[in-house]
Amino acid sequence: SAAAEKAKARYPGEKKGFVEEMRFVAMKLHTKDQSKEGEKEADVQPIGQWQPTIEGYLKFLVDSKEVYDTMETIVQKAAHPSYELFRNTGLERSERLAKDLEWFASQGHAIPKAGVDGTTYAKYLTELSETDVPAFICHFYNVYFAHSAGGYFIGKKVAKMILDGRELEFYKWDGELFQLLGAVKENLNKVAEEWSRDEKNNCLKETENSFKYSGKILRLIAS
Ligand code: HEM
Numbered sequence: 001s002a003a004a005e006k007a008k009a010r011y012p013g014e015k016k017g018f019v020e021e022m023r024f025v026a027m028k029l030h031t032k033d034q035s036k037e038g039e040k041e042a043d044v045q046p047i048g049q050w051q052p053t054i055e056g057y058l059k060f061l062v063d064s065k066e067v068y069d070t071m072e073t074i075v076q077k078a079a080h081p082s083y084e085l086f087r088n089t090g091l092e093r094s095e096r097l098a099k100d101l102e103w104f105a106s107q108g109h110a111i112p113k114a115g116v117d118g119t120t121y122a123k124y125l126t127e128l129s130e131t132d133v134p135a136f137i138c139h140f141y142n143v144y145f146a147h148s149a150g151g152y153f154i155g156k157k158v159a160k161m162i163l164d165g166r167e168l169e170f171y172k173w174d175g176e177l178f179q180l181l182g183a184v185k186e187n188l189n190k191v192a193e194e195w196s197r198d199e200k201n202n203c204l205k206e207t208e209n210s211f212k213y214s215g216k217i218l219r220l221i222a223s
Contacts, residue, residue, distance in 0.1 A: 011200075018192035018200060019185045022141050025207045034150060050222040052158045058104060058111060060220040061170065063118025065097040067217065070122040071143060074129045074136070082133055082194075085187040090180040091144045096169035103168075117220065121213040134195055134203035141188055142210040148177055151218075158221060 013020030030038030033046045072094050075086045101111050114122075129136040155171045173180060192200060 017185070017189040018195075018203075019141065019188050021200070021204060022138065022188075022207065023145075025204045026142060026146075026211075029207060029211045030150075045219075045222065047154070052162050052221050053223075054104075054109060054162055056221050056223040057158055057162065058101075058109060059115055059223060060217060061097060061100060061104075062112055063115050063121075063217045063220060064170075065094060065101070066114040066118035066122045067125070067143060067214075068093040068097060070125050071140060074126065075140075079130050080133050082137070082191045083129070085191060086140060086184065089144075089184050090174055091148075091184060093147065093170060096172065100168045100170050115220070117213075117216040121217065124209075124213065132202070134192075134199045135206040135209075137188065137191060138203045138206035139210050139213075142207065143214065144184065145181065146214060148181060154218070154221070 011021055013022075013024040027035060027037035028039045031040045031042045031046070032038045033042045033048060072092050075083045078084045078087070105111050125136065125139055128139065152171055155168065159165050159167065192203070195203070
């Protein structure tokens, strides 16, 4: 019936699996200058005008490490069995960030303590992982996939501007990235198959918070 068709069309990407639904929601939350799929107006400080500094970039790396340490601890502990599927995905960033920070230290840079953006997000993730599995999974998806997409290009650009093009470990993976992402996508789809439509919607709705928290950390680059 027409009503059934309409109900089907309500969740873009639905037919391809839940990751496609999460991606659709995420892409719309980008600003138009961030991605051609973005629908939001550019920020006060569009990405093309960012003036990165080593000091700001270090804050970004330290706060990112806070987030990845937390993500990776959560899936290791696996307070919920769904999280077990996301151990040793090859997407982990914590150890690589530790190596990058060691390198910066060896170059004479002072490594800052984690800032409020990183610690606030880490605390939020820890709580959410215990109380709301679909919402936590939304953050898991966005944190790792954003880094492989926009985050990766930002990293390349910043390296050219302030690091003499040095390639940090943060932007390297063992094996083919698209294969690692593909395997994680399959597991994300599998986990979401167990969810009711309400739980799926709850997960999608959380994308906005993911952008809010990660956006603050990203902006440290130009701070
Ligand atoms: C994908 C840019 C921030 C989440 C993308 C893509 C671009 C991009 C160009 C498309 C890549 C493709 O076509 O496959 C940016 C820029 C950002 C930014 C320039 C900030 C300055 C964020 C933030 C989040 C996020 C804060 C959420 C925490 C995602 C996700 C994808 C994506 C989930 C889809 C990745 C995939 O298809 O595998 N981003 N992004 N992005 N971004 Fe962002």
